[in-house]
Amino acid sequence: MFDMQIKKKKLSKKQEKEGVKINKTPIKAVLSKNTVTTENSDQSRELYTQGRYGVILNNGKVQLSLIETAYLTEKGTIEVVFESKRKIDFEKLIKKATKLEPNFWTRYCVFKDIRNRGYIIKTALKFGADFRVYDRGVKPGEDHAKWIVYPVQEASALTWYEFSAKNRVAHSTKKKLLIAVLDAENDVTYWEIKWTRP
Amino acid sequence: MFDMQIKKKKLSKKQEKEGVKINKTPIKAVLSKNTVTTENSDQSRELYTQGRYGVILNNGKVQLSLIETAYLTEKGTIEVVFESKRKIDFEKLIKKATKLEPNFWTRYCVFKDIRNRGYIIKTALKFGADFRVYDRGVKPGEDHAKWIVYPVQEASALTWYEFSAKNRVAHSTKKKLLIAVLDAENDVTYWEIKWTRP
Amino acid sequence: MFDMQIKKKKLSKKQEKEGVKINKTPIKAVLSKNTVTTENSDQSRELYTQGRYGVILNNGKVQLSLIETAYLTEKGTIEVVFESKRKIDFEKLIKKATKLEPNFWTRYCVFKDIRNRGYIIKTALKFGADFRVYDRGVKPGEDHAKWIVYPVQEASALTWYEFSAKNRVAHSTKKKLLIAVLDAENDVTYWEIKWTRP
Amino acid sequence: MFDMQIKKKKLSKKQEKEGVKINKTPIKAVLSKNTVTTENSDQSRELYTQGRYGVILNNGKVQLSLIETAYLTEKGTIEVVFESKRKIDFEKLIKKATKLEPNFWTRYCVFKDIRNRGYIIKTALKFGADFRVYDRGVKPGEDHAKWIVYPVQEASALTWYEFSAKNRVAHSTKKKLLIAVLDAENDVTYWEIKWTRP
Numbered sequence: 043m044f045d046m047q048i049k050k051k052k053l054s055k056k057q058e059k060e061g062v063k064i065n066k067t068p069i070k071a072v073l074s075k076n077t078v079t080t081e082n083s084d085q086s087r088e089l090y091t092q093g094r095y096g097v098i099l100n101n102g103k104v105q106l107s108l109i110e111t112a113y114l115t116e117k118g119t120i121e122v123v124f125e126s127k128r129k130i131d132f133e134k135l136i137k138k139a140t141k142l143e144p145n146f147w148t149r150y151c152v153f154k155d156i157r158n159r160g161y162i163i164k165t166a167l168k169f170g171a172d173f174r175v176y177d178r179g180v181k182p183g184e185d186h187a188k189w190i191v192y193p194v195q196e197a198s199a200l201t202w203y204e205f206s207a208k209n210r211v212a213h214s215t216k217k218k219l220l221i222a223v224l225d226a227e228n229d230v231t232y233w234e235i236k237w238t239r240p
Numbered sequence: 241m242f243d244m245q246i247k248k249k250k251l252s253k254k255q256e257k258e259g260v261k262i263n264k265t266p267i268k269a270v271l272s273k274n275t276v277t278t279e280n281s282d283q284s285r286e287l288y289t290q291g292r293y294g295v296i297l298n299n300g301k302v303q304l305s306l307i308e309t310a311y312l313t314e315k316g317t318i319e320v321v322f323e324s325k326r327k328i329d330f331e332k333l334i335k336k337a338t339k340l341e342p343n344f345w346t347r348y349c350v351f352k353d354i355r356n357r358g359y360i361i362k363t364a365l366k367f368g369a370d371f372r373v374y375d376r377g378v379k380p381g382e383d384h385a386k387w388i389v390y391p392v393q394e395a396s397a398l399t400w401y402e403f404s405a406k407n408r409v410a411h412s413t414k415k416k417l418l419i420a421v422l423d424a425e426n427d428v429t430y431w432e433i434k435w436t437r438p
Numbered sequence: 439m440f441d442m443q444i445k446k447k448k449l450s451k452k453q454e455k456e457g458v459k460i461n462k463t464p465i466k467a468v469l470s471k472n473t474v475t476t477e478n479s480d481q482s483r484e485l486y487t488q489g490r491y492g493v494i495l496n497n498g499k500v501q502l503s504l505i506e507t508a509y510l511t512e513k514g515t516i517e518v519v520f521e522s523k524r525k526i527d528f529e530k531l532i533k534k535a536t537k538l539e540p541n542f543w544t545r546y547c548v549f550k551d552i553r554n555r556g557y558i559i560k561t562a563l564k565f566g567a568d569f570r571v572y573d574r575g576v577k578p579g580e581d582h583a584k585w586i587v588y589p590v591q592e593a594s595a596l597t598w599y600e601f602s603a604k605n606r607v608a609h610s611t612k613k614k615l616l617i618a619v620l621d622a623e624n625d626v627t628y629w630e631i632k633w634t635r636p
Numbered sequence: 637m638f639d640m641q642i643k644k645k646k647l648s649k650k651q652e653k654e655g656v657k658i659n660k661t662p663i664k665a666v667l668s669k670n671t672v673t674t675e676n677s678d679q680s681r682e683l684y685t686q687g688r689y690g691v692i693l694n695n696g697k698v699q700l701s702l703i704e705t706a707y708l709t710e711k712g713t714i715e716v717v718f719e720s721k722r723k724i725d726f727e728k729l730i731k732k733a734t735k736l737e738p739n740f741w742t743r744y745c746v747f748k749d750i751r752n753r754g755y756i757i758k759t760a761l762k763f764g765a766d767f768r769v770y771d772r773g774v775k776p777g778e779d780h781a782k783w784i785v786y787p788v789q790e791a792s793a794l795t796w797y798e799f800s801a802k803n804r805v806a807h808s809t810k811k812k813l814l815i816a817v818l819d820a821e822n823d824v825t826y827w828e829i830k831w832t833r834p
Binding site: 246354355359371392393394397400404407423430431432433435436438 | 649753794796799800814815817828829831833
Binding site for chain 1: 497516552555557571576587590591592594595596597598599601602605616619621627628629630632633634635636
C-alpha cells in the first residue's frame with residue numbers, strides 16, 4: 043500500500059508538470075462553436091488546480107482555450123466531441139482551430155514547447171500579446187508572469203515597429219519579452235528582450 | 241531482361257533522390273494557412289527518409305515548408321490542395337508564398353538550384369542564416385552541415401558590417417560561408433567566403 | 439575662492455569628457471574626400487587620449503571618422519574646412535556624409551546618443567557589427583567592450599535569420615547585443631537581446 | 637668586423653622584406669605632374685630588383701606610382717621634390733595624390749598593410765581591379781599573382797553587382813579575390829572570395 047502511495051505521488055508530480063494522466067480515462071469535453079467545455083468532475087477540475095489549464099466555471103466545468111484543447115487532446119488527457127457527440131480527433135481540431143484563430147499552428151507549436159518544458163503558459167490577449175508565461179513552479183496568483191511571449195514563424199517578416207510595440211507591451215506590464223521563433227523543423231528558438239536605458 | 245530491371249531500379253533511386261517520380265501518383269498535400277501537410281502514406285514519408293524534405297509528424301504525415309512545397313510541386317512529386325480540396329498549381333503557390341514570406345522567390349531559386357545539384361538543404365535559423373547545406377551523400381544526423389547559405393538578389397545592397405557578420409556566423413558555427421547571388425535571369429552564382437590573415 | 443576654483447576644475451574635466459570645450463578655441467580639422475584629419479596639437483590629441491575619438495597618426499594629427507567629425511562639429515569642439523580652407527558647417531557635413539555612407543543618419547543619431555550618455559563607442563567591423571561600446575569609465579585596451587550595437591531605423595524590416603545572426607555575432611564575440619531603434623523623431627530606444635533556453 | 641658583417645646581413649634581409657634602407661641616404665625622386673621618377677643609381681634600381689617597386693625606365697631611373705611613392709616616403713626610403721627642387725613631405729604627397737586618384741587614402745592604407753606583411757603588391761588597372769598581390773617570396777615574372785585586391789572603407793556600400801563584377805575579374809584572370817576592408821581605426825580586415833560551383 044505504501045508503495046502504491048509513493049508511486050501515485052510520483053505520478054502526480056509528473057502529471058503536474060505535463061498534465062498527463064496515465065491510466066485514467068480521458069476527460070470528456072464538448073466543442074460548441076469556438077468554446078470547449080469539459081465534464082463536471084474532480085478530474086477535470088484538476089486540469090486547472092494542478093496545471094492551470096483553462097478556467098473553472100460556476101457550474102464546476104472547465105472552459106479551455108482551443109490551444110489548450112489541442113495540447114491536451116494530443117496528450118490523450120481529454121477527448122473532444124461535438125454537441126452531436128461525434129468525436130473530434132487531434133487533426134480535425136487543428137483544422138477547425140486554424141480557421142478560427144490566426145497563426146494557430148505556429149502558436150500551438152510554441153505553446154506545446156513551453157508546456158513541455160514545465161512552464162504554465164496562458165493567454166495574454168488582455169495585454170495585447172499572445173501568451174504570458176510564469177516562471178517554473180509559479181502559479182498564476184502566486185506571482186506575476188515572467189514573460190510575454192511573441193511566437194513567430196522563421197520565414198515571416200518583422201518590422202522594428204512591431205518589435206517595439208511588442209516590447210512596449212512587455213515593459214508596461216513589467217515583464218520581459220520572449221521571442222519564440224518556430225523553424226521549418228518545428229523547433230523553437232528563444233530570445234529574451236529587455237528594454238534598457240544605457 | 242535482367243539488365244533492364246537493374247536499370248529501372250537505378251532510375252528509381254535517382255528519381256527518388258531528385259524528387260522525380262516516374263510512373264507514380266503525385267503525393268497529396270494540403271495547404272492550411274502557411275503550413276503544408278502531406279497524406280499519411282509510406283510514399284509521403286519517403287520524402288523525408290530518402291530526401292530529407294520536411295519533418296514527419298506524430299500522425300505519420302509529413303509537414304513541408306512552403307519552399308519545399310513549391311519545389312516538389314514544380315517537380316510533379318506532390319499535388320497541393322486547399323482545405324476545400326481546390327487544387328493549387330505552382331504559380332498560385334508562389335503567389336501565395338510571396339505574400340507570406342519576404343524574399344521568397346530569391347530563397348526559392350537558390351533552394352531549387354542546390355537541390356537540383358543533389359544536396360540536402362534545410363533551415364539554418366538557429367545558426368543565423370537562411371539555409372544549411374550538407375555535403376553530397378551526407379544526411380542530417382550522419383554529419384554536420386558543410387555550408388551556411390545566404391541567398392541574395394543581385395540588385396540588393398549590403399554593408400560591410402553585414403558582410404562581416406555573415407562571416408562571423410559561419411566561423412562560429414564551424415561551417416563555410418556560401419553567398420548565393422540570384423541574377424535577373426534567375427541564375428544563381430555562388431561565392432565561398434573565407435576570413436583570412438594574409 | 440578655493441571652492442570656486444575646485445568647481446571650475448571639475449567642470450573642465452566634465453567638459454573634456456563630453457567634448458564640450460568652454461573658453462577654448464575649436465580644434466581645426468580638414469576634410470579631404472571622406473577622411474578628416476585634425477591639426478597637429480596637444481589639444482587635438484586629447485580628443486583621442488581623453489575621449490578615444492579617432493586614431494593618432496604618425497604625424498601627430500588625429501584622424502576622425504565622419505560620424506565622430508559630425509558629432510564633434512555639432513558640439514563645437516572642432517571646426518572643419520575643405521582643403522581649400524572653405525568652412526563646412528554641420529549641415530553640409532551631414533549632407534556630404536550621407537552621400538558617402540549609407541545609413542549615415544541612423545548611425546549618427548545612435549552614436550551621438552551613446553556618446554552623450556558617457557560611453558566610448560567605436561567601430562565593430564571586425565566583429566560584424568556597426569559599433570562596439572565600452573562600459574562607463576572603461577577605455578579600449580583597459581578592458582573588452584561590453585556591447586555590440588546595431589542601429590536600425592524603425593520603419594525598416596528584418597528577417598528572423600538576420601535577427602538570429604546578430605545574436606550569433608554577439609555570442610561569438612562574448613558581448614551583449616544591443617539593438618538601437620531610431621524613430622521618426624530621432625529618439626533612440628535600446629533593447630538588449632539574449633539567446634535563452636527556457 | 638665579423639659582428640658588423642652579420643649585422644649587415646640581418647639588415648639586408650629585413651630591408652628586402654620591408655624595402656627599408658637603414659643608414660643609407662634617401663633616394664631622390666622628382667614629382668612632375670602625376671609622375672614620380674627616381675634618380676639614376678644602383679640604389680634606386682634596387683627598389684625594383686629587391687622589392688619590385690615601380691618599373692625601371694630605359695634611362696635607368698625608376699618610375700613609381702603615387703601609392704608606392706607615398707609608402708617609400710613615409711618609410712624614409714625616398715625623398716621627393718618638385719621639379720623646382722622644393723621638397724614634398726608625406727602629408728603634401730597624400731594631399732596631392734588624393735586630388736589625383738579616387739579613394740587614395742583607403743587604397744594607400746591597404747597597400748601599406750599588405751607591403752608590411754611582406755607581399756609584393758602592384759597595380760591591377762589592366763585587369764580592371766585595384767591591385768594584384770603575389771604570394772610571399774614570389775616576384776612578378778616568377779609566377780602569377782595570387783590575388784586581386786579590392787580595397788574598401790568600412791562604411792561604404794556594396795551592391796552584389798559590384799561584388800560579382802570584382803569576382804569575375806579575379807576568376808577570368810585565374811586569381812582569388814581578396815576583399816580588404818579598412819575600418820575607422822585604420823586596421824584592415826581581409827576576406828578571400830572564391831567563385832564556386834557546388
